[in-house]
Structures are given as structure tokens and as C-alpha cells.
Amino acid sequence: xxxxxxxxxxxxxxxxxxxxxxxxxxxxxxxxxxxxxxxxxxxxxxxxxxxxxxxxxxxxxxxxxxxxxxxxxxxxxxxxxxxxxxxxxxxxxxxxxxxxxxxxxxxxxxxxxxxxxxxxxxxxxxxxxxxxxxxxxxxxxxxxxxxxxxxxxxxxxxxxxxxxxxxxxxxxxxxxxxxxxxxxxxxxxxxxxxxxxxxxxxxxxxxxxxxxxxxxxxxxxxxxxxxxxxxxxxxxxxxxxxxxxxxxxxxxxxxxxxxxxxxxxxxxxxxxxxxxxxxxxxxxxxxxxxxxxxxxxxxxxxxxxxxxxxxxxxxxxxxxxxxxxxxxxxxxxxxxxxxxxxxxxxxxxxxxxxxxxxxxxxxxxxxxxxxxxxxxxxxxxxxxxxxxxxxxxxxxxxxxxxxxxxxxxxxxxxxxxxxxxxxxxxxxxxxxxxxxxxxxxxxxxxxxxxxxxxxxxxxxxxxxxxxxxxxxxxxxxxxxxxxx
Numbered sequence: 001x002x003x004x005x006x007x008x009x010x011x012x013x014x015x016x017x018x019x020x021x022x023x024x025x026x027x028x029x030x031x032x033x034x035x036x037x038x039x040x041x042x043x044x045x046x047x048x049x050x051x052x053x054x055x056x057x058x059x060x061x062x063x064x065x066x067x068x069x070x071x072x073x074x075x076x077x078x079x080x081x082x083x084x085x086x087x088x089x090x091x092x093x094x095x096x097x098x099x100x101x102x103x104x105x106x107x108x109x110x111x112x113x114x115x116x117x118x119x120x121x122x123x124x125x126x127x128x129x130x131x132x133x134x135x136x137x138x139x140x141x142x143x144x145x146x147x148x149x150x151x152x153x154x155x156x157x158x159x160x161x162x163x164x165x166x167x168x169x170x171x172x173x174x175x176x177x178x179x180x181x182x183x184x185x186x187x188x189x190x191x192x193x194x195x196x197x198x199x200x201x202x203x204x205x206x207x208x209x210x211x212x213x214x215x216x217x218x219x220x221x222x223x224x225x226x227x228x229x230x231x232x233x234x235x236x237x238x239x240x241x242x243x244x245x246x247x248x249x250x251x252x253x254x255x256x257x258x259x260x261x262x263x264x265x266x267x268x269x270x271x272x273x274x275x276x277x278x279x280x281x282x283x284x285x286x287x288x289x290x291x292x293x294x295x296x297x298x299x300x301x302x303x304x305x306x307x308x309x310x311x312x313x314x315x316x317x318x319x320x321x322x323x324x325x326x327x328x329x330x331x332x333x334x335x336x337x338x339x340x341x342x343x344x345x346x347x348x349x350x351x352x353x354x355x356x357x358x359x360x361x362x363x364x365x366x367x368x369x370x371x372x373x374x375x376x377x378x379x380x381x382x383x384x385x386x387x388x389x390x391x392x393x394x395x396x397x398x399x400x401x402x403x404x405x406x407x408x409x410x411x412x413x414x415x416x417x418x419x420x421x422x423x424x425x426x427x428x429x430x431x432x433x434x435x436x437x438x439x440x441x442x443x444x445x446x447x448x449x450x451x452x453x454x455x456x457x458x459x460x461x462x463x464x465x466x467x468x469x470x471x472x473x474x475x476x477x478x479x480x481x482x483x484x
Contacts, residue, residue, distance in 0.1 A: 052482055053102035054120075059095050059185060059476045066091040067470070071098050072124060072187035075339040075426050079456045079468045083414030087468070097123040097138050098187055098476075112152050118161075120144040124187055128254070143197060148176060155206030165196040166216035166266040167336055169310040169326045172277055173212040174204050174270050180312060180324060182363060183375045184430055185450045185474035191339045191428035192361035192379025194308060194328045198264075212270040222258035222287055223334045225342040225355075225399045228420045233403050233462070235395040241350035242293030261301065262286035277312040285332050287343065291350025302352040304343070306330020319367050327360040337381040339426040345399040347388050355399055356384040373434045382425040385459055400424065400459030407463025421458040421466065428454040432474075443483060448476035 043050045059071050066086035067078040070093055080087040102120040125141035146161025157176065164170075164179040171178025182189045189195070196218070204214035224243055228234040244256040251257060268281035285304045290297045310326035331354040334341035344354045363377040385400035396403030400422045408414025409421055432450030450473065457467040 047108050049104075049106045051104040051106065053104070054100040054482065055478045055480045057096060057099045057476060057478045059098055059474060061091070061093045061095070061186075062473045063091040064471045065089070069093070070124070070187075071095045071185070071474070073452075073454075073472060075188060075191045075428060075454055076341065076423055076456065079454060079470045081409040081414075081419055081421060081466060081468045083408050083411050083419055098185075099123060100143070102144075109152065112154070114150050114152060116148045118144060118146055118148065118163075146176075157204050159200070159202040159204075162197060162199045165194075165198050165200070165218055165264075165336070166202055166214055166268050167281065167283060167308060167328065168195045169279065169312070169324065170270065170277075171312065172270075172272050173206050174214045174268065174279075176202075176204075180310075182361075182377055182430075183365070183373065183434065184377070184432065184452075185448050185476045186430070186452065186472070189338050190361060190363075190377045190379045190430050190452075191337070191381050191426045191454065192327075192359050193338045194326055194336045194359060194361070195338070196336060210272050210274075212272070214266075214268045214270070216266045216268075218264040218266065220258070220260035220262065220264050220285065221335060222260065222285075222332075222343045223340055224258060225345045225422070227346060227397055228404060229417075233395055233405065234417070234420065235348060235390060235397040237346035237348065237350045237397065238292050240292030240294055240297070241289055241346060242291075242297075243289035243346070243352075259288050259290070260286070261288050276314065279308075279310040281308045282306070283308060283328070283330065283333070283336070285343070287332060287352050287354065289346070289350065289352055291346075300351045302332075302344070302354055304330065304332025304354045306333045322365040322367075324363040324365065325361070327358070329358045331356050333357050333359065334381075334383070338379070339381045339423075341381055341383045341423060341426070342399060345386050346397070348390055348397045353386050353388070353398055355386045358382050371436045371439075375430075375432055377430045378428070379430075380425060380427045383423065385424075387459075396461075400461075402459070402461050404459075404461040405463060406458060406461045406466055409458075409463070409466040409468075418463070419466075420461065422461075423456055424459045424465070425457050426454065427457075428452055443479060443481040446476075446478045446480065448474070448478070450474040450476075 061071055065080055066089045067074050100122045105117040107115045120143040121140050122143055123138050123140055125139045127139045130138045144163045146159050146163050148159050150157040159176055169180040182193055198218045200216050200218040202216040206212045227237050244258045247253050247257055265284045271278040283306045287302045290299050306328055308328040313323040315321045315323050332343040334343045337359040344352050347353050359381045361379040366374040387398040387401035404420035405418045408418030430452035434446055434448045436444055437447050438445040452472045455469045
């Protein structure tokens with residue numbers, strides 16, 4: 001978790017002295033003095049310095065309703081309604097899967113430039129044979145893998161690989177180590193948090209001591225709601241529409257991939273005037289399908305545009321009490337929120353209808369002393385009704401149609417076909433604390449506690465606008481062997 005001490009990056013790892021030195025012109029989140037004070041865990045391989053990081057974690061999750069989830073929650077459709085059995089059962093899990101490993105490979109300075117490669121992995125991935133019955137054999141996954149080239153004196157860097165999207169709130173001068181992620185134990189963070197961890201190529205340039213500009217070309221993927229299925233009032237787009245397909249080759253064959261034709265493009269301006277950090281950015285996305293999905297069909301393309309902003313404000317001292325704000329508004333932004341609302345839906349003929357949405361997050365971070373960090377977040381994600389009807393006006397299509405049947409959502413004898421329940425908004429309150437219980441020559445041990453309450457409301461339809469909620473509590477025990 002970020003900023004538990006001034007030696008930590010936003011990813012919960014120390015900033016090695018070499019990396020901090022390379023990024024000093026870009027304004028890294030940790031000072032070079034703090035980084036230099038960290039214990040040396042570097043190995044020298046010829047001219048390359050190898051720096052290790054990470055932590056071990058034993059974590060528990062309790063939910064008053066069963067999501068059948070691990071340490072990462074589902075803030076949207078995973079919250080069950082009363083007609084579902086899981087709404088009447090609680091859930092308890094233990095997990096070590098959020099433990100992380102990292103490696104920084106750092107080259108020497110040459111011709112005023114430095115280069116590095118960064119690798120970070122955890123175990124929040126499941127293979128087709130993974131289960132929790134006996135061996136708990138879950139798989140390693142990519143979190144961050146990127147190469148970084150920096151001009152030490154010119155104030156620029158180029159990043160290529162996978163890391164936090166540029167849409168995520170960063171820190172001073174958009175330093176690549178300064179992604180301001182929530183401090184939650186929940187691996188899905190908080191509703192309203194704007195993020196992906198995404199393959200990209202990013203160019204950032206510091207023009208003055210206060211103004212920085214960045215552009216990122218990022219890998220696309222769409223979250224699609226094609227329509228409901230059920231009684232005659234519930235229409236779905238023509239069966240031959242092609243908007244996604246099951247993975248093949250080296251992709252996951254058990255999930256689908258959208259038929260993208262262009263990258264997501266993000267341009268961001270950051271300002272560091274001396275008090276606080278401020279960001280403004282634009283996001284452009286392209287969507288495509290074919291209706292019907294035959295040789296005689298038509299390719300349909302649509303573009304979504306949105307605007308986002310964020311700020312980090314030191315209310316008391318530089319770190320004693322900090323306010324973090326971020327938000328995104330526009331068309332086709334569901335993918336960029338923790339609740340994963342859809343980006344677009346389909347009209348009756350199968351053409352694309354982009355969903356307008358808004359996402360926002362506010363957080364307070366209190367650090368009364370080096371051993372304790374407290375946090376409080378409120379987040380919201382809300383989608384606009386994007387609904388259509390057939391020529392009779394009696395069959396609904398799209399997302400949030402008033403013709404969809406919600407009458408069975410609160411019935412103990414309900415059926416899935418009578419609880420369409422398209423999510424209108426997700427609101428969440430999350431609070432927690434981190435305690436550095438031990439700090440010494442062998443590293444440090446941290447204990448975390450978190451509680452969150454999440455409310456899910458749906459668009460009104462036949463039978464009204466039901467809602468569902470869930471309470472969750474988390475405990476984390478982490479050992480950081482690579483930092484004091």
C-alpha cells in the first residue's frame with residue numbers, strides 16, 4: 001500500500017536509490033535521501049544493478065453476502081439480490097495470493113540518459129486447474145512489466161510495457177513510480193477509482209518546474225452489455241452480431257475479447273504549483289462490431305470521448321492529512337472504473353450505443369506518526385440509461401430499459417429472468433488502517449484492517465428499482481523483507 005512510509009512507492013515497494021536518482025528530474029514520489037536510507041538489496045551483474053522488492057501477505061476477507069471471491073471483490077453484479085441463495089449466506093476466505101515479487105534492473109548513466117526494466121508479479125490469477133481444495137495452486141500473473149528510458153537533465157521519459165494507465169491519478173510531474181492507488185486491502189480497490197494496468201507506450205515531458213505533459217497509447221478492451229434474454233418483453237440484439245470472441249492462440253480461451261481497431265489514447269496535463277498536485281486529461285476510445293456478423297453485414301464503429309481530473313492536496317503538513325480527489329466523465333468509460341460498468345450496449349439492429357457515465361473518488365489519508373496510517377474513501381460510479389424499444393414499443397433493448405423485469409429481485413422465490421437488474425450506480429464507503437508493528441534490520445511487519453459498505457442500485461423497470469448491498473471486512477498481515 002502506498003505511502004505507509006517515505007521509503008515506499010505507490011505500489012508498496014521501496015524506491016531503490018538508482019531508480020530515485022534516475023527520476024529525480026521528474027519529481028519521484030520518494031526523496032532520494034529516503035531511498036538512499038533503504039537497506040541495500042542490490043546485486044551487481046556486470047554493469048546492471050538488480051534490486052529486489054515485494055512482500056508476503058496472509059489476508060482474510062469476510063463478506064456478509066457470498067460473492068465466491070478471493071481478496072478482490074466484485075462491486076457490481078457479484079453483489080447478490082434477495083432471490084439468490086448467496087444473499088443469505090456469508091463468506092470467509094483466507095489468502096496469500098496478494099503477496100508480491102519485484103525486480104528492478106538498472107543500467108548505468110550514459111550520454112545523459114538512464115534505462116531500467118521493472119518486473120512486478122503477484123498470484124491473483126487462476127489457471128484451469130486452480131482450486132482451494134488441497135494444494136491451493138494458483139498462478140503467478142503480470143502486474144507491471146516495463147522498460148523506462150529517461151533523460152536526466154532534459155526532464156523526459158519514455159515508458160513501454162505494462163503499468164498503471166495514465167488515466168490513474170499520479171503524483172508530482174507524472175513520475176512513473178507515483179501512481180496514487182488507494183490503500184485498501186481489497187485488491188479491487190474502491191468503486192470510483194479510475195485505473196487499468198495496461199500495456200502502453202507513454203511519453204512524458206516536464207516543460208517547467210510546475211508543468212508536465214504526458215501522452216499514452218494504451219491497449220484497448222471493451223466491456224459490453226448485449227441485452228437480456230428471457231420473456232417476450234426482453235429483447236437482445238440479433239444473434240449474428242459480432243462484437244467479441246473467445247480467446248485463441250495465447251489468449252484465455254475461457255473469456256472473450258472485444259473486436260478493437262484502435263488503441264485507447266490519453267493526454268494529460270499536470271501542475272505542481274508548490275501546494276498540491278493537479279491533473280487534467282482527455283481520453284479517447286474506439287469501439288467496433290459487425291451487424292449482422294456475416295459477409296453481407298456492416299462494420300459499425302463509434303468513438304467515445306471523456307474528460308478526467310484529479311488532485312492531491314496536503315491539508316495539514318506535507319503528509320499529516322492529505323485529500324485525494326479524482327473523477328472521469330464521458331462516453332464509454334466503464335472499463336476504467338473499479339465497478340466495471342459497461343462501455344456500450346446494442347440497438348435493436350445490432351449497432352453500437354455508447355453509454356455515458358460518471359465516476360468519482362474522494363479519499364482522506366491521515367498519518368499521525370510513522371507507525372500508523374488511516375484512510376477513508378467514498379467512491380461512486382453511475383451510468384446513464386441507454387435504452388431502446390422495438391417498433392411495437394413493448395420489447396426493450398439496450399441498457400437500463402424500463403421494459404426490463406425487476407419484479408423478482410427481492411422475491412425469495414424469484415427467477416433470473418425476472419431480475420434483469422441493470423446497474424445504475426455503485427456507491428462505496430471504505431475505511432481502514434495500517435500499523436507498522438515492527439521495523440528493524442530484518443525489514444518490517446505491517447498489519448492492516450479494512451471495512452467497506454457497498455450499495456448497488458439498478459435502473460427502474462417492471463417491478464421498480466430494487467437495490468442490493470454488501471458489507472466486507474479484511475485483515476492483512478504483511479512482511480516486507482526489503483525495507484526497514
